[in-house]
Amino acid sequence: MISLIVCALGLAIAQIWLIPMLLNLGNGQYLLSNRDSAPPEDSVRLGRVRRAATNLQESFPSFLALAVLSIVLQVDNYDLALYWLGFRVAFLVSYVAGIIYVRTLFWLGSIICLIMMAVALI
Template sequence: MQPTFLAASPFLPLIGVSVIILMVHIALQALTATKELGSDWNAGPRDDNKQVKGQLAGRAERAASNFLETYPAFIALAFGVIMAGDPIGLALTGAWIWIVCRIVYIPLYLTGIPYVRSLVWIGSMIGLLLMLFVLLF
């Protein structure tokens, strides 16, 4: 039987959504790299250390790397807030901000839109800071 605070947490669906975002990044990176480097490269051991050179594949790779830089913090903060509680909903607001910004970030990065992409990244960091604030204060 699960503890009731886990079963009732609104953070659990957001953690699930975050996994979907991760899978989208992995799929985009794999599809664009395979399109550029070929199916034999994708199916093989990749011993030759080939790197993508195309614009879209490079952007997909960098976007995935950028996501992975903040993803552990999101997961740690989400579970921390589940354990500590979020009496005023500030952390939940932060989690939603992070989720929305990370979704919006993907097409912005893939299409190469500058500045707005950076603002969206800053928004995702604000979301994490709101979650952290709940744990610290």
């Protein structure tokens, strides 16, 4: 379970910081400035990555809490945590690609994994 927590933290770092930074390299002059002027407009892809990151930030604390509780209470939620991580990666890819209905199914799958992890702890 600890390895999945570390992988999930890696996903969060990549999705919240690394990918947006790489997609925003063209605005390096602005990023290195004092940012006194309005920021340049985001590309469609960068906007999607940022919205997907915001979505991750909404469910990530719940995942971390459930994963840590699974370790403390010695409940085997490894498979559900792995599925959650897979759904979140698939959600990011489908969001950036603009695949709307499949993206919703991946999001729903990740939420169901969190609910099942919580139920297993009871």
